[in-house]
Amino acid sequence: MLTVDDLEIGFSTLHPLAGVDFSVARGEILGLVGESGSGKSMTAMSVMGLLPLIGGRVTRGSIRFEGEELTTLDEARYRRLRGGRIALITQNPMTSLDPMVRVGPQIDQGARLHLGLDARAARIRTVELMARMRIPDAARVYDLHPHQLSGGLRQRIVIAMALAGDPELLIADEPTTALDVIVQAQIVQLLVELVRERDLALMLITHDMGLVAQACDRVAVMYSGRIVESGPVAAIFEDPRHPYTRALIGCIPRPGMAEGTLAGIPGTVPSIADLPSGCRFHPRCPMAVAACRDRVPQTVAVAADHGVACLLAGAASGDAP
Amino acid sequence: MTPILSVENLGHTFPGPAGWFGARKRFRAVGEVDFELHPGEILGVVGESGCGKSTLARLIMRLYEPTDGTIRFEGTDITHLSRRALQPLRRRFQMVFQDPYSSIDPRQTIAEALTEPFEVQGVGLSAAARRAEIERLLALVALDPAMAGSHPHHLSGGQKQRVGIARALALGPRLIAFDEPTASLDVSVQAQVVELLLRLRRELDLTYLFISHDLALVDYLCDRVMVMYLGRVVEILPRGAPPRHPYTQALLAAAFAPDPKVRRHIVRITGEIPSGYDVPTGCAFAARCPLVEDTCRAIRPALVGDGHHAVACHLAPPIASES
Numbered sequence: 001m002l003t004v005d006d007l008e009i010g011f012s013t014l015h016p017l018a019g020v021d022f023s024v025a026r027g028e029i030l031g032l033v034g035e036s037g038s039g040k041s042m043t044a045m046s047v048m049g050l051l052p053l054i055g056g057r058v059t060r061g062s063i064r065f066e067g068e069e070l071t072t073l074d075e076a077r078y079r080r081l082r083g084g085r086i087a088l089i090t091q092n093p094m095t096s097l098d099p100m101v102r103v104g105p106q107i108d109q110g111a112r113l114h115l116g117l118d119a120r121a122a123r124i125r126t127v128e129l130m131a132r133m134r135i136p137d138a139a140r141v142y143d144l145h146p147h148q149l150s151g152g153l154r155q156r157i158v159i160a161m162a163l164a165g166d167p168e169l170l171i172a173d174e175p176t177t178a179l180d181v182i183v184q185a186q187i188v189q190l191l192v193e194l195v196r197e198r199d200l201a202l203m204l205i206t207h208d209m210g211l212v213a214q215a216c217d218r219v220a221v222m223y224s225g226r227i228v229e230s231g232p233v234a235a236i237f238e239d240p241r242h243p244y245t246r247a248l249i250g251c252i253p254r255p256g257m258a259e260g261t262l263a264g265i266p267g268t269v270p271s272i273a274d275l276p277s278g279c280r281f282h283p284r285c286p287m288a289v290a291a292c293r294d295r296v297p298q299t300v301a302v303a304a305d306h307g308v309a310c311l312l313a314g315a316a317s318g319d320a321p
Numbered sequence: 322m323t324p325i326l327s328v329e330n331l332g333h334t335f336p337g338p339a340g341w342f343g344a345r346k347r348f349r350a351v352g353e354v355d356f357e358l359h360p361g362e363i364l365g366v367v368g369e370s371g372c373g374k375s376t377l378a379r380l381i382m383r384l385y386e387p388t389d390g391t392i393r394f395e396g397t398d399i400t401h402l403s404r405r406a407l408q409p410l411r412r413r414f415q416m417v418f419q420d421p422y423s424s425i426d427p428r429q430t431i432a433e434a435l436t437e438p439f440e441v442q443g444v445g446l447s448a449a450a451r452r453a454e455i456e457r458l459l460a461l462v463a464l465d466p467a468m469a470g471s472h473p474h475h476l477s478g479g480q481k482q483r484v485g486i487a488r489a490l491a492l493g494p495r496l497i498a499f500d501e502p503t504a505s506l507d508v509s510v511q512a513q514v515v516e517l518l519l520r521l522r523r524e525l526d527l528t529y530l531f532i533s534h535d536l537a538l539v540d541y542l543c544d545r546v547m548v549m550y551l552g553r554v555v556e557i558l559p560r561g562a563p564p565r566h567p568y569t570q571a572l573l574a575a576a577f578a579p580d581p582k583v584r585r586h587i588v589r590i591t592g593e594i595p596s597g598y599d600v601p602t603g604c605a606f607a608a609r610c611p612l613v614e615d616t617c618r619a620i621r622p623a624l625v626g627d628g629h630h631a632v633a634c635h636l637a638p639p640i641a642s643e644s
Binding site for chain 1: 369370477479507508509510511512513515516519534536537538540541542561571572574575576577578579580581582584590591592593594
């Protein structure tokens, strides 16, 4: 449904994304993971066609949605897609909601704009959608303002807004980060159900490997503007091949782990103004060899649908880094 | 062994906004909290936002005035000590906050931030002693001594949090309360900070009160975990013990296990935490509890247990049956 191929974007001379490849199929949940500064949200902005808004542009590669090239799409046609067939759910519901407008009419907009419903029909549809989001007493909540709702309810409203235009592709950028654990689990459960029942494609952007393990079908691990590893969720967790993927997994505490075994990753994601040569992970990589400094690793397939961009990927797998 | 901290029946009620007819609604943030913290122990405090865990830490640190109960620090009742009487004791208990960006003055150099506690406490340091202290503190938290002259905006989030920890260590405390110290950090950095905290506890013989909403993290770091709901303790359990309170069980079930083979998509808990303005008469969790019975709505369950594991639930099997 969505295929991103060798995507590079530029802000004047800087390139926050340098060759991003991934795809999401209908009915599939793809997790896009990595530390802050790895380019996850930039990827979402690119797919949504919002780069010009922040002064960026696509400098290379393609983004294809149902066969249609998006990188060359004009703004008028992008507007019809955005909020319609492609919808975005952001981390902080308060940035997506207008504090002055009742929540119901905010959801109506999508159906009126993209499905051409009249006010009455849109309202009926909105209340149904809200009920599907398990918002109790939806008809009453329709008339409330965002500040009258809890964080969990607001995020449900934002999801309802995203669904209002009947999207085929949903991009969720850290949709549960600001929420409490139980509410987080409720929202994730809801998103998974929606993907299954509506046969949506969901691109789930997160830094939480636990969320990835619980919700995603496939995973793309991002580091410093590149996808370093991608594959089915089971392969990524059971047989991670890229040292960065292994390091990320090693950062999560698990039951029964002994003191001193939480590895962490020394250093930080490089600034886009000062990128290392070769493999961008090499300064932090415990396995780096001289060649990693000179050569940009190409993505190689290590198994069916499991790709790794690491010069050492052919080396024995499963070893602790 | 004398507890380093003992808290009895601690409570705090914030005055709410004035009502239309002069009646002020009161916001009960924390109530009837009892626990002891032993030297060298790490006690985790978990719960959803609004459960009172941060208020509890601020009460213990005497940043808020408790409205009920007693706090004893190393045997001394500090519940209502005056600012002046508290001042010398403050060297011995310190707090580290979540946001490393707002806890350091952006105009200060790291060296100034690290020596401020000495000035506040009126500890005069010679230029040489000051340099030595800065070097010692930076080394403790594994920061480059060359950072002393930098300003906070030159530091990464993890480095800033290390400075926050170093500053809390300056006066040689016994007890440190951490309020979500890694919540705004990347997992890669969080892991390093957590290992640093474990090393510091070992090397400096420290005791921690560690507030977090991250159960996996608390389970890794803490010796015991205290679970709060709507201002009250619903369970205190040793690390790894099976939870007995339905709320603790729900929290655990909702935590995302980093393993695609153990998927738990069934969340049996609905709704969100109620407001502290309307504390129910019975069990505070009754409205969301999947096991709720009539008794739960009528009578608030007391926290009962054996000093290791205690639970406040009418329906939890008695602790004695645990072996």
